[in-house]
Amino acid sequence: MASEITPEGVTVISVHGYLDDDTSPALSEALTAAASxxxxxxxxxxxxxxxxxxxxxxxxxxxxxxxxxxxxxVMILAGPLQAAVNRLFEVTSTGPVFRWADTVQQGMTC
Structure with a gap:
């Protein structure tokens, strides 16, 4: 997981691999830091x-x-999502809770 602040003042958090019980605490810390x-x-x-x-x-x-x-x-989730990740949002019907962008670049401007 990597986090950076762009010259435009946007925090971009990039997550790779598996997002599960082992990696969620690091994501939680990054999201809390970004929001504050x-x-x-x-x-x-x-x-x-x-x-x-x-x-x-x-x-x-x-x-x-x-x-x-x-x-x-504002928190925006950017893809494109891989099928297994997309399925999580479909099965739980939680997709509409979030703001979405097709790409990071789009997320920085929408």
């Missing part, structure tokens, strides 16, 4: 390289969304 950074108005979470995500990942994303809403920071 007063210099950034939005966080783009790049999920395009995530191969698998489970319910602990979904819980982390929902908590991150709530934290972002509380601080007035």
């Amino acid at each position: 950074d007063n210099g950034c108005s939005r966080t783009v979470l790049d999920l395009s390289m995530v191969k698998f995500a489970d319910s602990s990942a979904l819980h982390t994303l929902l908590a991150g969304q709530e934290t972002h809403e509380t601080t007035g920071t």
Whole structure:
């Protein structure tokens, strides 16, 4: 997982591999830090390289969304999503809870 702040003042968090019980705590910390950074108005979470995500990942994303809403920071999930990750949002009907972008670049401007 990597996190950077762009010159435009957008926090981009890139997640790779598996997003599960082992990796969700690191994502939670990154999302909390991004939401509390007063210099950034939005966080783009790049999920395009995530191969698998489970319910602990979904819980982390929902908590991150709530934290972002509380601080007035926009959180955008960016793809394209791999089939297994897309399926998590379909099965749980949680897709509409989040703002989405087809790419990180689109997420930075939408």
